[in-house]
Amino acid sequence: MSEHKQIVVVGGGITGLSTAYYLQKEIQENQLPYQVHLLEASDRLGGMIHTEQRDGFTIERGPDSLLARKQSAFRLIEEVGLQDNVVPVSTGKSYVLSKNKLHAIPQGAFMGIPTQVRPFIFSSLFSPIGKLRAAGDFVKKSSDPQEDQSLGGFFRHRLGDEVVENLIEPLLSGIYSGDIDQLSLMATFPNFYKLEQEHGSVVKGLQKVVPKRKKTEKRPPVFKTLNTGLGSLVDAVAAKLERGTVRMNTAVDHIEKKGEMYHLLLNNGEVVKADSIVITSPHYKAQRMLTQYDFMKPLQEMPATSVANVALAFDQTAIEQDINGSGFVVSRTSDYRITACTWTHKKWPHTTPEGKALMRAYVGKPNDQEIVEKSDEEIIDIVMQDLNKIMNISTRPQFAVITRWHNSRAQYTVGHKQRMEHITESMKQALPGVYLAGASYNGLGVPDCIDQGEEAVQKVLGYLG
Numbered sequence: 001m002s003e004h005k006q007i008v009v010v011g012g013g014i015t016g017l018s019t020a021y022y023l024q025k026e027i028q029e030n031q032l033p034y035q036v037h038l039l040e041a042s043d044r045l046g047g048m049i050h051t052e053q054r055d056g057f058t059i060e061r062g063p064d065s066l067l068a069r070k071q072s073a074f075r076l077i078e079e080v081g082l083q084d085n086v087v088p089v090s091t092g093k094s095y096v097l098s099k100n101k102l103h104a105i106p107q108g109a110f111m112g113i114p115t116q117v118r119p120f121i122f123s124s125l126f127s128p129i130g131k132l133r134a135a136g137d138f139v140k141k142s143s144d145p146q147e148d149q150s151l152g153g154f155f156r157h158r159l160g161d162e163v164v165e166n167l168i169e170p171l172l173s174g175i176y177s178g179d180i181d182q183l184s185l186m187a188t189f190p191n192f193y194k195l196e197q198e199h200g201s202v203v204k205g206l207q208k209v210v211p212k213r214k215k216t217e218k219r220p221p222v223f224k225t226l227n228t229g230l231g232s233l234v235d236a237v238a239a240k241l242e243r244g245t246v247r248m249n250t251a252v253d254h255i256e257k258k259g260e261m262y263h264l265l266l267n268n269g270e271v272v273k274a275d276s277i278v279i280t281s282p283h284y285k286a287q288r289m290l291t292q293y294d295f296m297k298p299l300q301e302m303p304a305t306s307v308a309n310v311a312l313a314f315d316q317t318a319i320e321q322d323i324n325g326s327g328f329v330v331s332r333t334s335d336y337r338i339t340a341c342t343w344t345h346k347k348w349p350h351t352t353p354e355g356k357a358l359m360r361a362y363v364g365k366p367n368d369q370e371i372v373e374k375s376d377e378e379i380i381d382i383v384m385q386d387l388n389k390i391m392n393i394s395t396r397p398q399f400a401v402i403t404r405w406h407n408s409r410a411q412y413t414v415g416h417k418q419r420m421e422h423i424t425e426s427m428k429q430a431l432p433g434v435y436l437a438g439a440s441y442n443g444l445g446v447p448d449c450i451d452q453g454e455e456a457v458q459k460v461l462g463y464l465g
């Protein structure tokens, strides 16, 4: 038997890949007697990151944007030598579709929360009463301290229903693909709560922390991406892993503690032994691997929504009423089934050949999950009907790429943080050396997942000593 301690990473999405990469880096740099294995259930790496190249288009079936202010993704990109491929988002203008009209998101809005009074007052998105109600944030006292509350409830109380429904909800539920009246404030945006508690007003608090810029000063890009597609990050990280690290088509079905070691039962009946494990698969899969532990039950009960990403390629001439901007989100009160649309050819020009246009729409509101199961043709019809209401697109797309992400969007509902703390604490006792990391647990953006991978590396190294 090998003298080396065995570390198994379950799942080869960006969390698992970054975990395996940073583990091997530490092992090499510090000459540690450990060996890393990555087990991936499917026949491809990357999980939700999936780039498709077709007819000169670069199509992201999953994420397309990296939040520029979060550094971990760019650190990883540099580690694997892709830094020259990073490109900034090319247009900052985005809209909200409300009452059949596109309204520019007021300047200075941070995640939908106004930080500048003037653009907000002149915005066509809200009625005078809605604006007056939002001003209540300046005079309302901070609420009594609470362990958690819903994201929607918090903002309804501070800024009123209209601002929530026309701006905050479409933006935030675009990120979480969920119902903001169910989502946890503390698991998603705890800083807003902190600002309210410290400054007595979210807007005043944001005004203090969001950097002020002169009118002439150029705003740094909020998002960046790789001009080779985010899939190239997956390929580059995978290429850096030592040969033999990754096993594809290998699902972990069950994990059993045997003395100091763990036995992982694979879908082919094989047993793999490990000293430490990082589970990066979705929560409901992690729970199934450890059904014998009651403290994992909350993961079984944790909801997850499905979305479909609909990429549509056109000749530029087919778009009769083109719009200057990167795209729009749809307000809850609008009679549309798409939840958002990116004008990818404008937002990321490198994705689209000259003379062409690439749209990327989403379907799958929390209360419209059945649409994800419709046929490709039906989904294309629905999306085209919606787009035609605002853009006059004269023809069917040249081609469409539809990607259904089933149960992909873990819902951090109220109390999520406390539930995760309880699970983490119980695992420390009952399953020392086993860790959870990834989109289901502590942040679902790509950089959040990489952060969790990096944290898991430190936990594993600390445990193995």
Ligand code: FAD
Residues within 6 Å of the ligand: 010, 011, 012, 013, 014, 015, 016, 039, 040, 041, 042, 044, 045, 046, 047, 048, 049, 061, 062, 063, 064, 065, 066, 067, 250, 251, 252, 253, 280, 281, 282, 285, 307, 309, 405, 408, 437, 438, 439, 440, 444, 445, 446, 447, 449
């Ligand atoms: P996953 O990518 O889900 O990887 C988990 C892996 O585990 C999978 O490969 C799976 O096959 C494997 N697995 C599952 N069960 C087992 C098992 N039993 N044994 C072994 N392996 C198993 N984020 C952004 O930052 N910016 C965006 O623009 C953005 N847009 C998005 C758009 C869409 C349509 C989607 C779906 C997500 C988007 N996200 C975005 C979120 C982000 O892409 C994901 O949260 C992130 O990629 C998740 O990475 P992960 O490794 O934690 O999980």
